[in-house]
Amino acid sequence: MNKMLMLVYNEAIDAEVMEMLEKSGIRNFTKTRGVFGRGSSSGTHLGNDIWPGLNNLLFAACEEKEAKSAFEGVKELRKTLGKEGVKAFLLPLEALT
Numbered sequence: 725m726n727k728m729l730m731l732v733y734n735e736a737i738d739a740e741v742m743e744m745l746e747k748s749g750i751r752n753f754t755k756t757r758g759v760f761g762r763g764s765s766s767g768t769h770l771g772n773d774i775w776p777g778l779n780n781l782l783f784a785a786c787e788e789k790e791a792k793s794a795f796e797g798v799k800e801l802r803k804t805l806g807k808e809g810v811k812a813f814l815l816p817l818e819a820l821t
Contacts, residue, residue, distance in 0.1 A: 727791045728817040731782040732761065733810035734769065737801070738780055741810065744797035745784065753784040763809050779809070785817055 729750070733741050735757065745753065758778045762768040769777040786794075791814050798812040 726817055727786055727788050728815040729782075729784045729786055729791045729794055730813040730815060731784075731794075731798070731810065732759075732763075732779055732813075733782075734808045735778045735780050737805055737808050737810060740801055740805065741780075741782070744801060745782075745794060748793035748797050749790045750784045750786050750794060752786075753782050755780060755782045763811065767809070785819070 731741060738757075745751075757780050758771065759781045760770050761779045768775040769779050771778045784790075784794075795812055795814070798810055801810050
């Protein structure tokens with residue numbers, strides 16, 4: 725494992741994101757549901773009457789090949805889901821054993 729994939733996405737597309745991860749070969753992850761946020765393309769999600777909706781935050785330690793596959797999957801999700809937000813970030817990973 726040498727990369728940390730971080731996904732931030734609208735909770736409404738959780739099933740689609742999970743399917744994309746499975747297709748990318750990523751089976752292990754840590755997910756936090758119901759996080760607040762604001763994005764330049766996806767808008768504000770604060771879970772209240774004024775700014776409804778919430779985001780999910782997902783981390784997956786993976787190989788670079790899996791991370792690149794997930795990045796392509798995110799690109800496809802953006803094409804098919806339009807304004808529903810999904811962002812992907814790739815970070816170097818150094819694990820203590």
